[in-house]
Amino acid sequence: MEQTVCLKENFEQVRKNIRRACERSGRSYDSVTLIAVSKFKPVSMIQEAIECGQNVFGENRVQELCEKMEVLGEDISWHMIGHLQQNKVKYIVGKVKRIHSVDSVALAEQISKEAVKKGVTVSILLEVNVAEEESKFGFSLEETEAAVRKIAVLPGIHICGLMTIAPFVENPEENRVYFKKLYQLSVDINGKNIDNVDMSELSMGMTGDYEVAIEEGATMVRVGTGLFGSR
Ligand SMILES: *Cc1c(COP(=O)(O)O)cnc(C)c1O
Numbered sequence: 675m676e677q678t679v680c681l682k683e684n685f686e687q688v689r690k691n692i693r694r695a696c697e698r699s700g701r702s703y704d705s706v707t708l709i710a711v712s713k714f715k716p717v718s719m720i721q722e723a724i725e726c727g728q729n730v731f732g733e734n735r736v737q738e739l740c741e742k743m744e745v746l747g748e749d750i751s752w753h754m755i756g757h758l759q760q761n762k763v764k765y766i767v768g769k770v771k772r773i774h775s776v777d778s779v780a781l782a783e784q785i786s787k788e789a790v791k792k793g794v795t796v797s798i799l800l801e802v803n804v805a806e807e808e809s810k811f812g813f814s815l816e817e818t819e820a821a822v823r824k825i826a827v828l829p830g831i832h833i834c835g836l837m838t839i840a841p842f843v844e845n846p847e848e849n850r851v852y853f854k855k856l857y858q859l860s861v862d863i864n865g866k867n868i869d870n871v872d873m874s875e876l877s878m879g880m881t882g883d884y885e886v887a888i889e890e891g892a893t894m895v896r897v898g899t900g901l902f903g904s905r
Contacts, residue, residue, distance in 0.1 A: 679903035681719070685726040688884075688900055706888055709753050709768035711880075711898030713738065714905045717745050723901070724750070725876060732774075732896050736762040743769060755837075755877075755896055756810050760784040768794045774837040774877045774896075777811040789830025799837040799877055802859065804852040810839060814853060819863055826870045831891040835875030835893070836860050846883035853878050853890035860891075861885045 688708065696703045704719035709732040712720050716872035720731060729749070733739035734756025740759040743752055751771040758766075758775055766773070776782050776798045800821060811871045813821050819834070826833055833904065838856050840849040856878055864873040879887025888895065899905065 677779055679719075681722050681901065682726050684901045684903075685723070685728060688819060688897055691885055692888060692895070695885040699889045700718050700886070705893060707894045709755070709877075709894055709896045710809045710901050711754075711755065711896050712742070712902060713898065715902045717742055717755045719902060730771075732898075734775075739770070740765055753894075753896075763788050763891050767796055772797045772799065772834070772875075774799045774894075775801045775811070776825070777813065779821055779824050782821075782828060782831060786828035786830045794830065795832050797832050797834045798825075799835045799875060800825070800833065801839075802856055804838045804855050805901050807841060812838065815859055818859060819866070822863055823868060831870075833871045833873075835873055835877065836863075837877035837881070840878065840883055840887075843882065846886045849883045850886050850890060853883075853887050853892065857891040 692706055692708060693703050696706060697711060707730060709730050710723055710728050711732040713734050730751045732753040732755040738753060739752060754766055754770045755774045758781060760781055763784045767785060773796060785796055800818060801812035802818050803810045803814060806814060810849050821831060825831060827861050836856055840852050843849055857876060859874040860876055875893050877894040878892045879895040881897050884895040884897055
């Protein structure tokens with residue numbers, strides 16, 4: 675269905691909301707990166723978003739990501755945020771800024787292998803299924819530290835934080851508990867001083883709940899619908 679979306683207004687609104695959430699929680703506006711999730715949206719819309727000053731975009735499918743990257747170039751900071759199949763790793767290693775959705779040790783091993791082959795280091799986040807939803811990928815809270823330890827020793831990989839996709843809820847307050855848990859886990863893991871691991875990034879919060887996520891420590895929010903309209 676066609677809909678008119680005023681991107682400029684949406685960006686202004688979302689940035690304002692981010693600023694306010696930062697103020698409420700005593701954080702600086704710079705401490706939060708807005709990732710504009712452009713999946714299913716045409717290149718023309720991304721170009722319009724670039725004109726609104728945005729240059730960080732998130733995609734969840736490799737093929738779509740590569741097609742858009744080819745047209746729009748690599749000046750844009752691309753983030754892979756969706757479930758990644760091992761056989762597709764080779765298409766994005768060395769091209770994306772970060773992979774948020776590392777949900778198994780085997781996938782990390784594949785990324786490592788490809789990174790070594792290309793002579794690059796890949797920044798990754800481990801996806802944690804904090805709410806233990808069956809439909810979602812990711813490590814459980816309990817298994818995350820062990821996974822971090824296994825992945826941290828792989829060459830060509832740098833773990834820079836954790837990511838979660840919270841449940842779809844009407845009231846964002848319901849997700850606060852999950853954001854708190856992910857924050858606490860990242861503090862706990864950071865305290866273990868594991869080599870090659872820094873827990874500086876927390877990728878959490880989407881259109882429905884990014885303000886709550888920021889209040890709980892998100893450093894990257896992934897907003898799609900709130901910017902580009904419904905899919
Ligand atoms: C689609 C998607 C988003 C954005 O969702 P909205 O609710 O449209 O903001 C964020 N993160 C992931 C992993 C996604 O797949």
